[in-house]
Amino acid sequence: MYYFAQILIVVILFSIQTTLLEMFSVGGVIPDLALIWVVYCCVHCSRAMGIGSGIVMGILQDSLSGGLLGVNTLSKSFIGFFFAALKDKFFVEGVIAVSITSAFFKPRALIVFFIKYAFFLLFSDITT
Numbered sequence: 001m002y003y004f005a006q007i008l009i010v011v012i013l014f015s016i017q018t019t020l021l022e023m024f025s026v027g028g029v030i031p032d033l034a035l036i037w038v039v040y041c042c043v044h045c046s047r048a049m050g051i052g053s054g055i056v057m058g059i060l061q062d063s064l065s066g067g068l069l070g071v072n073t074l075s076k077s078f079i080g081f082f083f084a085a086l087k088d089k090f091f092v093e094g095v096i097a098v099s100i101t102s103a104f105f106k107p108r109a110l111i112v113f114f115i116k117y118a119f120f121l122l123f124s125d126i127t128t
Contacts, residue, residue, distance in 0.1 A: 010057065013037055014064070034061050038076050042083035050087075054080025 013033040021030050034057040042050030058073030065072070 006053075010037070010060070014060065034058075034072075035076065035079065038080050039083050042080050043087050047084040050084040051077060051080045054078075 017030070017033045021033070038050070038054045038057050041053035045053075054076040055073060058076035061072040061076070062069050
């Protein structure tokens with residue numbers, strides 16, 4: 001059931017990224033939901049799950065884009081490895097830490113992070 005939910009999330013993310021997000025682009029910049037999902041998996045799941053999600057999302061994006069095969073796979077797996085290696089060394093739950101690291105890898109990911117953070121605040125069950 002867990003893997004079915006992961007596959008469903010990936011299909012929904014790719015569907016949203018290719019159809020709906022083009023209408024909400026700011027200056028021609030479209031958020032990379034696949035990269036956001038990879039970073040999320042790296043931070044909240046195990047190291048193998050994070051790197052594996054980077055490889056799978058990269059292969060899927062490469063195969064669907066029709067461009068050079070392997071570019072997204074390599075970049076997303078490296079980003080997955082980076083975040084999986086550093087998730088225990090930094091406090092990545094805050095807005096500032098994720099913003100800085102997202103801006104380092106992709107400046108447009110900063111905008112997407114704030115959108116994700118707003119959705120997280122709206123739809124999360126805050127019971128602390």
